[in-house]
Amino acid sequence: MDSPQRCLECGTLWTDGVTCQDHFYQMGYWELENPTALYEVHHLMVLSYHLQHPSLYSPTGLSNAKELLVDFLTTGITPSAMRQKIRDDVDSGVRKFKIKSTAESFGTYEYPVQWTMTAASVTAGGVDTYCDNVKAWAQSILESLKASGNLDA
Ligand SMILES: [Zn+2]
Numbered sequence: 001m002d003s004p005q006r007c008l009e010c011g012t013l014w015t016d017g018v019t020c021q022d023h024f025y026q027m028g029y030w031e032l033e034n035p036t037a038l039y040e041v042h043h044l045m046v047l048s049y050h051l052q053h054p055s056l057y058s059p060t061g062l063s064n065a066k067e068l069l070v071d072f073l074t075t076g077i078t079p080s081a082m083r084q085k086i087r088d089d090v091d092s093g094v095r096k097f098k099i100k101s102t103a104e105s106f107g108t109y110e111y112p113v114q115w116t117m118t119a120a121s122v123t124a125g126g127v128d129t130y131c132d133n134v135k136a137w138a139q140s141i142l143e144s145l146k147a148s149g150n151l152d153a
Contacts, residue, residue: 062107
């Protein structure tokens with residue numbers, strides 16, 4: 001009599017044992033299968049997934065990720081400019097902070113967040129509406145972060 005499990009970070013119900021990470025892999029799989037059509041939203045997908053699982057980030061990595069989300073959604077930065085920005089932040093010799101969490105140091109939100117969409121919502125929509133759903137997911141994250149007081153409106 002296993003009770004259904006829920007993600008401790010984004011609150012998704014893990015129906016039939018399908019976890020958030022499984023949804024993440026499903027989305028990555030669709031992108032690999034349809035690179036021309038779907039790869040444009042790859043970075044937005046990865047960013048959205050990590051923002052809903054903030055413990056994957058270091059505290060500084062999380063605040064950087066919030067800035068990236070705002071950049072992407074409000075200043076209309078292109079996917080290639082986004083990739084460049086991420087490369088500059090991550091790969092350059094002037095890397096100033098750790099992106100990934102450690103057991104002692106990981107990102108959390110100051111206030112609890114009610115998410116309106118999760119990775120599970122995107123995979124539920126299927127591959128045909130994938131790009132639109134990833135964009136809607138990212139937009140919903142921005143709005144949830146603002147509504148909860150974790151991001152300045
Ligand atoms: Zn989750």
